[in-house]
Amino acid sequence: MDGAGSVQKMSGSVVGAQRLGKTFGDGSVVALEDATFDIRPGSFVSLVGPSGCGKSTMLRLIAGLIGKSSGELMVHGKSVEGPRTDVGMMFQKATLLDWRTAIENVLLPTEVSRTVTKADRKHAADLLRMVGLKDFLFAYPSQLSGGMQQRVALARLLQTGVDLLLLDEPFGALDEFTRERLNVELMRIVTELKSTTLFVTHNIAEAIFLADQVFVMTPRPGRIAQIVEVPFDRPRPLSIQTSPEFNALVAEVRDILGEDH
Numbered sequence: 541m542d543g544a545g546s547v548q549k550m551s552g553s554v555v556g557a558q559r560l561g562k563t564f565g566d567g568s569v570v571a572l573e574d575a576t577f578d579i580r581p582g583s584f585v586s587l588v589g590p591s592g593c594g595k596s597t598m599l600r601l602i603a604g605l606i607g608k609s610s611g612e613l614m615v616h617g618k619s620v621e622g623p624r625t626d627v628g629m630m631f632q633k634a635t636l637l638d639w640r641t642a643i644e645n646v647l648l649p650t651e652v653s654r655t656v657t658k659a660d661r662k663h664a665a666d667l668l669r670m671v672g673l674k675d676f677l678f679a680y681p682s683q684l685s686g687g688m689q690q691r692v693a694l695a696r697l698l699q700t701g702v703d704l705l706l707l708d709e710p711f712g713a714l715d716e717f718t719r720e721r722l723n724v725e726l727m728r729i730v731t732e733l734k735s736t737t738l739f740v741t742h743n744i745a746e747a748i749f750l751a752d753q754v755f756v757m758t759p760r761p762g763r764i765a766q767i768v769e770v771p772f773d774r775p776r777p778l779s780i781q782t783s784p785e786f787n788a789l790v791a792e793v794r795d796i797l798g799e800d801h
């Protein structure tokens with residue numbers, strides 16, 4: 541790709557990276573090397589790969605929580621130079637405040653930046669309904685299951701109004717049944733809101749089920765080995781996972797991961 545062409549391409553994308561790299565310590569730990577990609581507005585990208593291949597590093601770079609060591613990284617057309625307020629992150633653990641109800645937790649980021657209005661309260665209640673918690677607006681975290689707590693965390697993320705969501709194994713600590721249900725709901729919500737989403741997982745089927753594109757990553761050094769296009773419309777039903785086309789994609793990703801998986 542030539543320089544001018546790549547700059548033009550990056551400016552039309554929500555996230556654009558050119559030969560992005562990150563090392564730690566004296567440079568001997570190469571967490572991410574030579575990552576080049578563009579993420580289209582409203583698309584869902586899964587990052588899949590074994591432990592230590594640089595998935596979390598990639599999210600932290602995009603959020604501006606850590607600085608790059610080499611290459612270019614643009615978010616919303618601007619070079620990432622520090623922590624950003626126009627992206628939202630969500631982790632495996634919900635990190636809710638125990639002494640605040642679900643709706644008060646959802647309102648927390650707003651409260652930190654300005655006075656909470658009646659409209660904010662209504663929006664928070666609507667979001668809690670959207671994530672399936674209409675009867676739990678005033679419940680405390682200790683009264684909620686792990687899956688319900690992650691639903692609150694998702695509503696809290698959406699309350700901020702950011703259109704770029706960075707989700708680091710958000711349902712990784714939940715049982716498979718709950719996780720599957722939450723994946724279906726996440727897909728419905730981000731498709732409806734047209735959010736651009738990056739989703740980290742170790743699970744190949746989950747990565748494909750959710751995404752428009754799967755970045756298949758391999759470790760030592762962390763690299764994007766290949767970008768696999770998923771040709772199914774969103775939202776899609778869970779039953780798609782039994783189709784031959786879906787299973788062919790699983791086999792393709794498994795093949796790319798090879799012995800590393």
Ligand SMILES: Nc1ncnc2c1ncn2[C@@H]1O[C@H](COP(=O)(O)OP(=O)(O)OP(=O)(O)O)[C@@H](O)[C@H]1O
Nearest residue numbers: 564565569571590591592593594595596597598762
């Ligand atoms: N702050 C740090 N200091 C030193 N090394 C680090 C740091 N953060 C990450 N690393 C190293 O960078 C590499 C990539 O780590 P990263 O957490 O991005 O991988 P990952 O794919 O998210 O792993 P996992 O799936 O286990 O969460 C690993 O070798 C890790 O040990």
